[in-house]
Amino acid sequence: MVLAPDALLRILQRYSQGQHVFVAFSGGCDSHVLLHLCSRIPALSKSITAVYIDHGLQECATGWTGHCQRAAAQLGVKFKSVSVTLLPIQGESPEAMAREARYQAIAALLAPGDIVLTAHHQEDQYETILLKMFRGAGLVGLSGISEHSNLGVGQLIRPLLAVTKQAIDDYAIGYQLKFIQDPSNTCIDFDRNYLRNIITPLIKDRWPSVDTTVSRAGRHCHQGHVLISELIDPLFQQVFCQQEQALSATLLQALNPLVQPMVIRHWFKWRGLEMPSERAVNLLLTQVLTAGKDRCPELTVGDYCVRRFQDKLYLVQAFVPVDSDFEQRWPLGENTLMLEGNGQLRRTGKVQWDDERDFWQQYEVTIRYRQGGEKICLPGRSGTHLVKKLFQEAKVPPWLRSRVPFIFFDGQLAAVGDKWVADAFYEMSAGHKLQFKWTLTSNNRKENDEKENNY
Secondary structure, rough: OOOOHHHHHHOOOOOOOOOOOEEOOOOOOOHHHHHHHHOOOOOOOOEEEEEEOOOOOHHHHHHHHHHHHHHHHHHHEOOOOOOOOOOOOOOOOHHHHHHHHHHHHHHHHOOOEEEEHHHHHHHHHHHHHHHHHHHHOOOHHOOOOOOOEOOEEEEEEEOOOOHHHHHHHHHHHHOOOOOOHHHHOEEEOOOHHHHHHHHHHHOOOOOOOOHHHHHOOOOOEEEHHHHHHHHHHEEEEEEEEOOOOOEEEEHOOOOOOOOOHHHHHHHHHHOOOOOOOOOHHHHHHHHOOOOOOOOEEEEEEEEEEEEEEEEEEEEEEOOOOOOOOOEEEEOOOOOOOOOOOEEEEEEOOOOOOOOOOHHHOOEEEEEEEEOOOOEEEEOOOOOOOEHHHHHHHHHOOOOHOOOOOOEEEEEEEEEEEEEOOOOOHHHHOOOOEEEEEOOOOOOOOOOOOEEEEEE
């Protein structure tokens, strides 16, 4: 790509656009060039907002907000500064945390269809691919940074990926742009800075065009990944149980051993989760998949667990265990009850709290969890039934049984989650059936191209 307004506009026209265009603006050379280029596009300039994210990590960054605001004003574009607070997480690098915080802060500004532009260029692509290779990544990781991805309800576009760093520097000199020199860029404690400042100059002495050729290799890996995904998807559909969102262990084991890891990774991708490591996939295939049907093994992968129950593999969030002594009163007039660390419970069907015939109002409604030995009388079935036996009949996975909310009316078991309602309370006085819906919520997917991929 030539650094010219027309060339940039052609790239942006590949994607649908909302009302606003946000440019991630650090005040450095690369983002300043991108913002300057955008301001030269008449059809775009009025909808641009330059966004500066203040991490508060460096004392010298005190005046950077003002610098960025003045630069945006000189270019005639709107400006917004957002401050974020980084809470240290053990094992997480400050660099990764800052990157994630930037994306989250910008995503919060977006309306549906809005786009965010970042100034990642060809040398960024080269560095990313090499770092991924050093970490043993597969085709997804070796594909490098994508030109387009989703960010919240908007889109993230990197239009300069085919532009060399030298071309960007030449543009900045030609237009006499004044930009910030971040001193942390010279700190070789960070892997990317070590690669950029120590390793890359040595490589380029021997192979001057290495950033171009490595980027080309990344495109080949991306093409290979797309092709494999198309070939794997039919096999994934063969072993995937849509209703339970699970994999059939028997059908998965019947596939070619070389294909099984790809199906597992496709499953994670389908769920929108970070790719599991090679070690995690191997453990899953050798320990969880091959376990006997009478066992319920599990394997933790990040914030999720792969669990086997009977002939199915389930991918579920690794929730903190619930307190067996928990008890919560359901306030009168509320249709939805939030359960701490256990999703939400909602009364469904026709609900009219002001209907005096609705005997729901006659009881104190409380929520508890399983203690053991609970019995319930079901409509259309004679006698009482142990909830334990009902769980077994319904093939409720063992890890869910302790989490299912039990609804009590004046201390009498009225319903078990959204599975069963006691016969005594099933037909409400108003002529409506008592019904519930229990939703065990999960975390949203992180949109971050710097994740570790091993596909």
